[in-house]
Amino acid sequence: MKYVIINGSPRKKNTWSMVKQAKTNLGEDAEFEEIQLMKAKIPMCNGCFKCIMETEEHCPHHEIVNQIIEKIKWADGLIITSPVYAMNVTGLIKNFFDHTAYLYHRPEFFDKKALIVVSTAGAGHKDVAKYIDETLRHWGFNKNYKITYACGGKDSINTEEINKTAQKFHKDVSSKKLHPPKFMDIIFYNAWKAMALTKDPIKPDAEYWKSTGLVNHDFAPEVKLGIIKKIFSKIMFFVLKKVMK
Ligand SMILES: Cc1cc2nc3c(=O)[nH]c(=O)nc-3n(C[C@H](O)[C@H](O)[C@H](O)COP(=O)(O)O)c2cc1C
Known part of the structure; x- marks a missing residue:
């Protein structure tokens, strides 16, 4: 199966170690494309409304954003991550989501499934995962799995929990079965x-x-x-x- 990973943390540390663990459950033939939003350097959404009113091709940042959208189209499964920042997603994720506002109007990813990975020091992880889940559902996503973890004061990740959810995600992506919507x-x-x-x-x-x-x-x-x-x-x-x- 083909997976695209969108890392919404500016670094590859706590959340990334959860992703690395999850990846070990996705099958030996798994193919990965990695997008580090920090490196993608999407300028801030300037609120021009062009993506909504004139189509997404008119977004001044279309070329950069579309490379990511094309990777999502290519993949069977999306892995998307964010650490909790000020009780919300990182600015990197939010700015990317702002550039996809047109997908709320014109949802297209009805056969896609995602694994949402969120880490935090102590709080906000469930709400952040829920927000990402809702956003992807607005894009049309069929089913999203969530791995959340509060790392504060611990020097290890919850390997067992990560493996369990990643295996369910892998099985579901491989099955190609689509679930009825909520x-x-x-x-x-x-x-x-x-x-x-x-x-x-x-x-x-x-x-x-x-x-x-x-x-x-x-x-x-x-x-x-x-x-x-x-x-x-x-x-x-x-x-x-x-x-x-
Ligand atoms: C700017 C910033 C804001 C943060 N805000 C919160 C917060 O609101 N609540 C919390 O529990 N942890 C917060 N944290 C801690 C991170 O969520 C936590 O350390 C996370 O595991 C970092 O993930 P990373 O190593 O993938 O970047 C914040 C960290 C930073 C740098």
Whole structure:
């Protein structure tokens, strides 16, 4: 399997040692691409709105950001890391996420799975992992696994816990099986779909939802919905379409 690792720490230390341990569980034939965000030097998002209003190609930093997006497309699995900084993700991760705001409007990674790795001195690790999980779900990610660890005062990592989660991630990525979405994912899917179908939509959104055919589905067609979620999705679309006009 192919994995891309996006390291949101400016250094290769506590969080990276967790990644190194996780990697030992991903199979002998695993192929890795490594992106150190510190080295990628993505300029700060300047809030021009071009990615959203004119398509991502118009972002002034498109060339750098797109190299990372292309690696995610190439990979079967994403490993994304952040230490806790001031009770949140690092600025490196946040700045990268800001450059992907268009993916909220135009989600595309419906067949991808991720392993989220977060370290902290003492607190904030669960919330940070949850925030990364939510962001990836907005991009369309199908399933995310989380490894979090509070290193404060300890000089070793929790190898057993890391191995257990990494093995589950590896098994799931290898299976290529896609899981049904959460109810919240279905709500967001329909919100963006309804927005793309309003009288005066954001043009790239309307173009994307129509050209991909996603407007014709209750969720991305490669992800199967059970009958309850199917009905839920249809009701959500009906309601959101009415609200948005
Ligand atoms: C700027 C900065 C802010 C931090 N903020 C927090 C924090 O809010 N809570 C906490 O428990 N640890 C905090 N830490 C500690 C790191 O999360 C912790 O040492 C982490 O394991 C570092 O990971 P790394 O070695 O991969 O960079 C902070 C560290 C730095 C450098």
